[in-house]
Amino acid sequence: MRVRLLYFGVLKELIGVSEETVELPEGTMVGELLHILRGRTSNPSMSNGTDEGLWRSLAVAVNRAYGSSEVVLHQDDEVALLPPVSGGYYAYSECGE
Amino acid sequence: MRSEIGRIEIVDTAIAVEAIVAELKAGADGAVCVFDGIVRDNTRGRRTLYLDYEAYREMALEQMRGLTAEAVARFGVRDVAMVHRLGRLMVGETSVLIVVASAHRAAAFDACRWLIDSLKKTVPIWKKETFADGSVWAAGEPFPEQIAVHPRGEAE
Numbered sequence: 001m002r003v004r005l006l007y008f009g010v011l012k013e014l015i016g017v018s019e020e021t022v023e024l025p026e027g028t029m030v031g032e033l034l035h036i037l038r039g040r041t042s043n044p045s046m047s048n049g050t051d052e053g054l055w056r057s058l059a060v061a062v063n064r065a066y067g068s069s070e071v072v073l074h075q076d077d078e079v080a081l082l083p084p085v086s087g088g089y090y091a092y093s094e095c096g097e
Numbered sequence: 098m099r100s101e102i103g104r105i106e107i108v109d110t111a112i113a114v115e116a117i118v119a120e121l122k123a124g125a126d127g128a129v130c131v132f133d134g135i136v137r138d139n140t141r142g143r144r145t146l147y148l149d150y151e152a153y154r155e156m157a158l159e160q161m162r163g164l165t166a167e168a169v170a171r172f173g174v175r176d177v178a179m180v181h182r183l184g185r186l187m188v189g190e191t192s193v194l195i196v197v198a199s200a201h202r203a204a205a206f207d208a209c210r211w212l213i214d215s216l217k218k219t220v221p222i223w224k225k226e227t228f229a230d231g232s233v234w235a236a237g238e239p240f241p242e243q244i245a246v247h248p249r250g251e252a253e
Contacts, residue, residue: 008153009223010234030246059240061221064156069246080153082221084239 001026003033003073006080010054015041024073030060031069033079057084103165104178107154112180112191121178126198130205132213134193136186140235146227150183150192153221157181160220164212172208174199179212181222192224219244 006019024033038055061080062071073079104121118131136148165177178196186192195212199205216222218241225234239245 006153008151008221009225013234034246057239058246059244060246061153061156064153064159066219066244067246080156080221082153083223083234085217085220085222 001028001073001075003075003077003079005037006078008080009083011058011081011083014054028073029069030062030067030071030073030079033073034058034060034069034081037081054083058082059084102169102176103162104176104180105158105161105165106180107152107158107161108180108182109184110182112182112194114191114194117178117180117194118196121176121196121198123175123198125175125200127200128198128202128205130197130199130202130209132193132195132209133191134195134213136188136190136192138188140226140228143228143230145188146229147188148186148192149225149227150181150186151223151225152181152183154183157220157222161216164215164220168197168208168212172199172204172211174204174208177208177212179216181216181220183222 002021002023004019004021007015007017012018024036028036034055059082060067060069060071061082062073063078064080104117114131114133118129122129137145139145161179161181165179168174168177174197176198178194180194182190182192193213193216195209195216197205197209197212199208223234225232
């Protein structure tokens with residue numbers, strides 16, 4: 001099945017695109033999708049400690065509603081990976097320096 | 098006169114603070130509480146040049162509508178305006194405006210505080226802060242436990 005992925009904020013910059021469509025096995029759950037995406041990012045800059053922290057602090061929205069790792073995905077779902085929102089006390093990644 | 102409760106907007110240009118506050122007031126109100134969130138000139142002493150805000154716009158609007166309805170139900174306030182601006186904002190500009198109108202001040206203060214705190218935790222809007230010497234995506238508090246997810250097979 002096909003699902004549409006959306007990336008925001010620091011995650012968009014780390015992955016390098018704001019959205020993409022991926023092919024997944026029927027019945028894939030949100031937690032499994034995250035595991036797949038994380039394994040796929042072989043970029044060394046994504047495996048340092050701060051980005052590990054980012055992967056552990058994401059929220060996921062399925063069709064614009066927050067969903068747990070147990071939510072089962074369906075064909076044509078819109079799945080958004082959301083870094084913590086803009087409270088602003090510390091930073092995940094420095095860029096532009 | 099608006100019949101619908103809650104003026105919820107995400108905009109790409111300057112927020113007309115005074116006009117929005119004036120428009121929300123009605124005869125039944127004894128208090129209007131305004132939170133005007135503006136761009137600060139530094140973060141922990143590092144000089145800020147500007148902020149870039151981005152949102153998952155459709156979901157952010159839905160979340161803001163939900164928070165507004167909950168504030169009206171929980172605190173018994175009469176009406177709410179919640180407006181967030183996206184794009185590049187300079188020091189001193191308004192990024193978010195929350196206006197709560199109520200018969201009594203206590204409910205207006207409580208609802209206003211609850212709305213901005215909730216917005217910062219759950220509404221999908223992010224900011225990138227640019228300093229004289231580099232930029233960072235600001236990362237707020239972790240998501241509330243009922244929202245956070247973890248890759249499968251991870252210790253939680």
